[in-house]
Amino acid sequence: MNLYSEFGTNKSKEEGIKVEPMPGIFFTIKRTGGSNKQYSEAATRKLQPFVKKFNSGKSIPLDDVQKINIELFTEYCMLDWENVTDRSGNQLPFTKDNAKKLLQDLPELYSFLSDEAGNLDNFKDTEEIAGKSLPA
Numbered sequence: 001m002n003l004y005s006e007f008g009t010n011k012s013k014e015e016g017i018k019v020e021p022m023p024g025i026f027f028t029i030k031r032t033g034g035s036n037k038q039y040s041e042a043a044t045r046k047l048q049p050f051v052k053k054f055n056s057g058k059s060i061p062l063d064d065v066q067k068i069n070i071e072l073f074t075e076y077c078m079l080d081w082e083n084v085t086d087r088s089g090n091q092l093p094f095t096k097d098n099a100k101k102l103l104q105d106l107p108e109l110y111s112f113l114s115d116e117a118g119n120l121d122n123f124k125d126t127e128e129i130a131g132k133s134l135p136a
Contacts (some may be wrong), residue, residue: 039076
């Protein structure tokens with residue numbers, strides 16, 4: 001086994017891949033780790049107060065952490081979407097504010113997208129898995 005094939009990534013894929021959580025609905029996302037230094041640095045800054053609180057034995061309001069994680073994700077990882085609609089079925093244009101609201105309304109969608117953005121296999125030079133991730 002070769003370490004480069006196991007842990008190496010395709011830098012262009014790290015700049016954005018398309019994932020399809022439902023047939024015909026696509027989200028273009030960047031990787032949450034690796035070369036996405038802006039995401040990592042912002043996460044460290046924004047989550048630091050919660051780490052200090054946790055380390056001192058205090059409870060952490062999970063809703064606050066979730067809200068920050070969604071803000072970080074929409075700001076530094078979510079690039080675009082296709083065929084996304086609002087509750088009434090109207091096309092929803094991609095904006096950072098719309099993305100934040102959508103992911104706050106649909107935490108399971110956030111969880112799916114976040115998992116895909118953190119999945120190293122999605123950013124390797126390997127063959128694509130049909131229906132899972134596509135080059136952006």
